[in-house]
Amino acid sequence: MLTVNENFLKLPGNYLFAEIANRISAYKAENPEKNLISLSIGDATRPLSPAVITAMHKAVDEMGTIEGFHGYGPGEGYAFLRETIRDKAYLPLGVDISVDEIFISDGAKSDCGNIGDILGPDNAVAVCDPVYPVYVDTNAMAGRAGDYDGTRWTDIIYMPCNEANGFMPELPVRKPDMIYLCFPNNPTGTAATKSQLKLWVDYALKNGALILFDAAYEAYITEEGIPHSIYEIEGAKECAIEFRSFSKTAGFTGNRCAYTVVPMDLKFGGASLNKLWDRRQCTKFNGVPYVVQRAAEAVYSDQGMKEAREIIDYYMNNAKLIRHGLKNAGLTVYGGVNSPYVWIKTPAGADSWGFFDKLLYGAGVAVTPGAGFGPEGEGFIRLTGFGDAELTKQAVERIIAIL
Numbered sequence: 001m002l003t004v005n006e007n008f009l010k011l012p013g014n015y016l017f018a019e020i021a022n023r024i025s026a027y028k029a030e031n032p033e034k035n036l037i038s039l040s041i042g043d044a045t046r047p048l049s050p051a052v053i054t055a056m057h058k059a060v061d062e063m064g065t066i067e068g069f070h071g072y073g074p075g076e077g078y079a080f081l082r083e084t085i086r087d088k089a090y091l092p093l094g095v096d097i098s099v100d101e102i103f104i105s106d107g108a109k110s111d112c113g114n115i116g117d118i119l120g121p122d123n124a125v126a127v128c129d130p131v132y133p134v135y136v137d138t139n140a141m142a143g144r145a146g147d148y149d150g151t152r153w154t155d156i157i158y159m160p161c162n163e164a165n166g167f168m169p170e171l172p173v174r175k176p177d178m179i180y181l182c183f184p185n186n187p188t189g190t191a192a193t194k195s196q197l198k199l200w201v202d203y204a205l206k207n208g209a210l211i212l213f214d215a216a217y218e219a220y221i222t223e224e225g226i227p228h229s230i231y232e233i234e235g236a237k238e239c240a241i242e243f244r245s246f247s248k249t250a251g252f253t254g255n256r257c258a259y260t261v262v263p264m265d266l267k268f269g270g271a272s273l274n275k276l277w278d279r280r281q282c283t284k285f286n287g288v289p290y291v292v293q294r295a296a297e298a299v300y301s302d303q304g305m306k307e308a309r310e311i312i313d314y315y316m317n318n319a320k321l322i323r324h325g326l327k328n329a330g331l332t333v334y335g336g337v338n339s340p341y342v343w344i345k346t347p348a349g350a351d352s353w354g355f356f357d358k359l360l361y362g363a364g365v366a367v368t369p370g371a372g373f374g375p376e377g378e379g380f381i382r383l384t385g386f387g388d389a390e391l392t393k394q395a396v397e398r399i400i401a402i403l
């Protein structure tokens, strides 16, 4: 008889977003006349830029001709996009990545999850707490997490990120094989300096561990000297895979395009991770649509970069408004400087969900309770800069009015 992957049965429901949706529905049913503002979900809201749209139209027209039609593309992505990423995303950082180390995909979410296919089932996994839930859940599906005890997974190494350590994980006592790091961080908004990242690269090299570096928000870094790529750290090509995405960089959350760098120098037990990932992608993935890859290429044109910057600045202005507004109102506020997320301490020791309800019912503003990202997120809420500027301003005023 067929059996199922029992690891899936151990997963708790998607409690966080289901619970947020339930509470919002209940609020709307009780308050049909009120206009709710959501600063909860981290999804792009600004339209695609003109340079991207022009490239997409052109590519669509090409697809309607015999000469310009594109069927299945290379599983690793088209050379034009891989070369553009090498030249425009990495060379300006002084990072020399070769085209065959860059793999185009339909999302950093998929890649962060799928990467586990090429890694052994018994590897010990370390994650930050709070954390983007995909790292934990996909390892639970693969059987690397142990059992869920209602709060934590028994085999996962949790690295607390809190006020005491500046939301920067400390080197764990138990040695991990796979280390997930995300900077600028979702949800805390913290960015890592070169010396902080160097600590992790040195640790991974010394212990034979692999760093899975999620740089989905690198374009939101505003401060000088903060690394945009882990490969700005010496030795990282021997111990780190980097995930990047056009989702938050150019509003591609609905377009779906990302890339992952798997350096040739990554060798474990004599095996090349680059070769394994290539094999995995070409077996299970048939590539991102031609039209979308042309759109992604246009993000790196001079005009595309200027327009992407304007959109990022728009979201960062929202983040600044939230940060300043709530800080001036007396709240303790983190993030929002090198990240579109603002991580806010709940006042008077309120718990995350209690403060969520207070903001929902008192101010008509939906946020994300920090506890949903892990136990260390308790006592915090996350607000996003990805909203409409006018509504963000109104939401901040409403929150201040009830504090």
Ligand code: PLP
Pocket (backbone or CB within 6 Å): 042, 106, 107, 108, 109, 110, 132, 182, 186, 214, 216, 244, 245, 246, 247, 253, 257, 258
């Ligand atoms: N990584 C982090 C840390 C994220 O917050 C998100 C989306 O919210 C993703 C990856 C997903 O990126 P993509 O849209 O490319 O799948």
